Amino acid sequence: MPHRSIVPKALALLALMALTTTACSVHRLGEDASTSLEAGEIADSLESGAAGPDGLPTGTTIIGEDGQVIGGPGADGTTGAAGTDGTTATTAGNVASTGADRKASDRGVTKDAIVLGILATAEDTFGEFGVTYEGKKHEQVLKPFVDEINASGGINGRKVVIKLERYSPLRTDEMQAACVAMAEDHKVFAAIAPAGFYGDAEVCMANKQTPLLTSNNSSADTNYRREQGWVRQTSMNKDRLIKNWVDWMIASSQVSGATKHALVYTDVPEDRQQPQVAALSLGTADTSTAEAQSAVLKFKSDGVELIWPVTNFLQWYVFLQQAEAARYYPRYTASDFGLIATDATSFYPESQWANVRGVTTTRTGEAAIGKLPTDAAFNECLKVYNAAGEKIAPDSEDPSKPDGIEVVNMSFYCEHLALWADAARRAGVNPTRQSFLGALGSTGLWGHRVTLTERLSFTPAKYDGADLFAIVQWKAACTCNRQIEGFRQGAW
Numbered sequence: 001m002p003h004r005s006i007v008p009k010a011l012a013l014l015a016l017m018a019l020t021t022t023a024c025s026v027h028r029l030g031e032d033a034s035t036s037l038e039a040g041e042i043a044d045s046l047e048s049g050a051a052g053p054d055g056l057p058t059g060t061t062i063i064g065e066d067g068q069v070i071g072g073p074g075a076d077g078t079t080g081a082a083g084t085d086g087t088t089a090t091t092a093g094n095v096a097s098t099g100a101d102r103k104a105s106d107r108g109v110t111k112d113a114i115v116l117g118i119l120a121t122a123e124d125t126f127g128e129f130g131v132t133y134e135g136k137k138h139e140q141v142l143k144p145f146v147d148e149i150n151a152s153g154g155i156n157g158r159k160v161v162i163k164l165e166r167y168s169p170l171r172t173d174e175m176q177a178a179c180v181a182m183a184e185d186h187k188v189f190a191a192i193a194p195a196g197f198y199g200d201a202e203v204c205m206a207n208k209q210t211p212l213l214t215s216n217n218s219s220a221d222t223n224y225r226r227e228q229g230w231v232r233q234t235s236m237n238k239d240r241l242i243k244n245w246v247d248w249m250i251a252s253s254q255v256s257g258a259t260k261h262a263l264v265y266t267d268v269p270e271d272r273q274q275p276q277v278a279a280l281s282l283g284t285a286d287t288s289t290a291e292a293q294s295a296v297l298k299f300k301s302d303g304v305e306l307i308w309p310v311t312n313f314l315q316w317y318v319f320l321q322q323a324e325a326a327r328y329y330p331r332y333t334a335s336d337f338g339l340i341a342t343d344a345t346s347f348y349p350e351s352q353w354a355n356v357r358g359v360t361t362t363r364t365g366e367a368a369i370g371k372l373p374t375d376a377a378f379n380e381c382l383k384v385y386n387a388a389g390e391k392i393a394p395d396s397e398d399p400s401k402p403d404g405i406e407v408v409n410m411s412f413y414c415e416h417l418a419l420w421a422d423a424a425r426r427a428g429v430n431p432t433r434q435s436f437l438g439a440l441g442s443t444g445l446w447g448h449r450v451t452l453t454e455r456l457s458f459t460p461a462k463y464d465g466a467d468l469f470a471i472v473q474w475k476a477a478c479t480c481n482r483q484i485e486g487f488r489q490g491a492w
Contacts, residue, residue, distance in 0.1 A: 102429060
């Protein structure tokens, strides 16, 4: 782990914020699904054919293992509703049922309750650096949205019961333990997790056959082959992100065949298929510093002009420190890898990071600095939050600004609980984990309460939601990223 001196307090606190399709088709769960979508396939799969009453292409149907229709037209008799950005969001109401209709249909589902797991980043994650978060606990922030679901009939008459496990994203053993607790101790029906729950911890949830809805971005290989559809992410998967990132870099003339460039990535199992120049291991502060120093000296001597970081924000911070010590000032580019293109990691040294541009699927750089977001989705979430008696607290270091961690946590829970509840309601009067996954796959375009990115899309063969990305640039005046080019659809 890094020494206390390498992580500024503000950076550590901000890091906690992060640690947030074919027409006329029939798909049976368990069948092989395509592991990637070529350019245009997303649009084709969502737009081909006339739209049915739930916003999906006419004829799209999801069938569960028992042959019951569980998604698509006619699954529950609901109709589509417009999302906050005009896209189709199913926002299904509760399926009409009586107590006599309901039964204990699967793990975590009784006649009157359904158990949802929450995997939460521990507030003391950076305690060893002398930094703790003293703001609202996860339980307090998510409660208004759970109460809202239960007040409107729960999930088809069942009350939502929350089981929460904390973990440190810096400790793989804690993530594994949290996974086991969810499946074996709490026996949850499904779970929700932020970006800090990643890698083999996600695969553990799949191995335990526990549906996971997360804002983490996995590789396509992990998402489709290793997890086999048990994990659905609201972010863009790593493979699509890299391809869109490279396309934008070439189109904007920031890189060409004549550019001498290099890649820095952290050697984690799911990323080993990516090309490498310098690999940093997940190790101690001394190890990370030595590896970063070696890479910096090599790149400097080889005349590397442009560096692509595909690593976590902490190790990248160490790399930039070593580059500064060596008086090495190459050009950089950034992306959602390690949240390096977001304001969760904006406190990089100006001498290294001034004016760096990058791609992000997040809404970073849209809102006025130090102010709450003003988009419709956020305001809808804030209205629910305030109606429950919760107010966004001021920042502990600068009371003129809102508590950024609370803002992100509130946005995360509002968005993900809304999407989970919608799919759970469409999974049938007596849902199973398989029917829930089928319902998620039949979501189509989704814009309801999407606060962290632009609108999402899910199909039977598409497990990652975000499709649009924007361009941000780091500004020294505010030590923050500002959006300089709006959201657009890439080729992937």
